């Protein structure tokens with residue numbers, strides 16, 4: 001936190017003798033697959049999730065090709081169902097849910113609180129293996145011919161009628177879910193028991209708060225999904241009629257259990273993203289985060305209220321009008337803390353010395369897209385509009401703005417912000433800025449037309465459609481090409497930077513978090529001497545403070561817009 | 566921190582990244598409580614479903630409840646409660662000088678009681694099959710909702726049994742590892758964590774007993 005601590009604990013890092021830190025601690029496959037170092041496990045996660053992101057991306061690319069023409073002509077209707085189901089399952093459970101916590105949370109949480117590792121390093125490795133085992137089941141499903149229920153696994157279709165690999169897909173989600181629960185427990189315990197001396201709860205960076213609150217949501221919501229899937233599998237396999245009307249059961253019960261998890265799952269995706277943005281914006285505005293306390297309360301409020309809005313997914317399922325009313329009201333309520341966060345990020349910019357490095361551009365992208373997604377969520381929270389828009393592309397566009405526009409933008413903000421900490425190298429700034437702008441543009445290009453066609457009545461999950469919607473589908477598919485390019489670019493230039501990128505030094509952004517006080521990449525034990533904390537977070541421009549050293553040079557360099565050596 | 570004054574037993578029980586056994590114990594306990602909260606939500610899906618259907622089909626649940634075997638259910642409840650009392654002695658005994666062997670004996674007794682529970686459960690399942698209490702075309706009862714009751718019967722008891730098997734393995738593992746390294750056994754937080762888990766398995770069973778075996782008795 002404070003620069004005084006920085007000065008007397010870590011020796012100035014000599015950039016010419018490049019210390020590979022934790023990356024140099026063993027090069028064999030075994031040293032990676034059996035590691036208990038949270039930083040290496042984060043890398044394992046990052047590689048795994050990247051692979052799944054691209055598999056899920058290929059599935060939706062095929063869907064978007066099919067949708068260019070109104071007729072069902074590129075894949076069969078049955079294949080189409082399997083493609084969008086695979087896209088949904090992979091993107092939700094094998095990318096978005098674990099994305100930020102399992103990679104950046106894993107890497108940064110111990111560094112940000114001044115600890116040597118997570119509380120349970122072996123459990124941490126175990127959760128990665130659970131994710132991989134779940135992933136293996138998904139790959140099996142993919143190779144065996146897929147699953148066609150949609151990512152929601154609704155009964156009785158999934159439990160009785162579907163002729164596809166439902167059980168294997170449900171096991172995949174079940175196993176990966178327990179991987180996430182293990183990560184959640186690890187984060188909760190770590191935050192409670194391993195904070196550095198002086199690091200009180202209200203001095204924690206918001207990223208740590210985000211990891212903590214998301215972990216609580218994870219451990220309380222995920223098991224309910226696990227039970228819903230277990231009962232669905234029991235019905236499919238053993239014939240117990242829990243969701244089957246023929247035996248007196250009710251398929252709607254499955255929807256209740258499913259959404260009790262899957263609405264909070266949206267917050268499992270978005271809270272970490274909010275944490276990232278709360279780190280990035282103060283750093284590049286050189287301002288203390290506006291309304292720190294309220295940012296914390298907002299995170300807590302979102303995670304609590306988020307548990308009580310699930311019924312808004314079932315307004316047309318025959319839910320009682322009184323239940324609908326309550327769920328609708330609470331869905332409006334949960335928008336309030338989200339709005340507080342957006343206002344506070346904006347207020348942080350006020351009178352800041354803003355610079356537009358790539359992480360900041362991605363963070364701005366997050367704020368814009370999340371606001372769009374959140375506001376259209378209010379449309380859907382009001383029952384009359386939801387009845388009109390249920391199961392249309394309007395809903396698709398809404399949740400992609402939140403989950404993809406929001407979370408994925410923040411994921412890339414984090415990737416660029418902490419890239420130098422993770423690898424010791426700088427990414428090429430010009431390329432990264434271009435990719436950030438392209439991603440924002442490509443995203444809107446892809447999904448904005450979906451709002452319009454959804455409003456006009458285009459339903460989701462159909463491979464063929466009336467010709468009047470074609471213009472929107474063509475626009476959307478063209479946008480997807482741009483978006484794909486924007487996702488592929490970082491893969492190229494970040495890989496390039498591993499070898500040819502400029503050596504970054506320990507704190508290229510002049511940022512305040514504890515993670516910047518150790519070397520880049522950090523040593524295996526994280527800190528040569530464990531830090532102590534004397535100040536609140538985001539202490540940019542404390543009184544009498546002049547930018548010096550690396551920080552000043554970087555700011556100067558970035559103002560010239562260059563990435564020169 | 567107090568790294569200088571670590572006893573060999575503490576050293577055996579310390580795991581990376583901890584430097585202080587008291588902190589580590591705190592962390593493991595908190596982690597176990599968090600896990601138990603998660604487990605509770607896992608079972609609550611079933612309990613919620615049961616509650617809803619019971620309020621829709623009160624009569625059928627009443628009739629179906631009377632078909633369960635109170636003898637098996639009662640005996641198993643007694644067995645698990647005794648095992649719980651036995652296992653609850655372990656965390657204190659393990660740390661008490663000279664009581665290590667006693668604590669390990671209690672672990673074995675707890676595990677054996679768990680096995681006895683499973684054996685009885687097996688016999689009970691066999692009887693249930695003979696009586697056509699498995700939901701499906703040959704199901705014994707005809708009231709609408711009775712099949713649902715038995716769906717919950719099978720799911721609850723089976724999922725509970727899986728937890729019990731895990732618990733038995735944990736108790737046995739602790740007893741074996743403790744015999745091999747008695748010093749580690751006195752200090753390791755695994756003792757408290759295992760006992761907590763066993764407590765949860767027992768508490769879940771008492772709820773199952775009340776909602777599955779007691780409806781339809783009396784009156």
Ligand SMILES: [Cu+2]
Nearest residue numbers: 263310312313
């Ligand atoms: Cu929702």
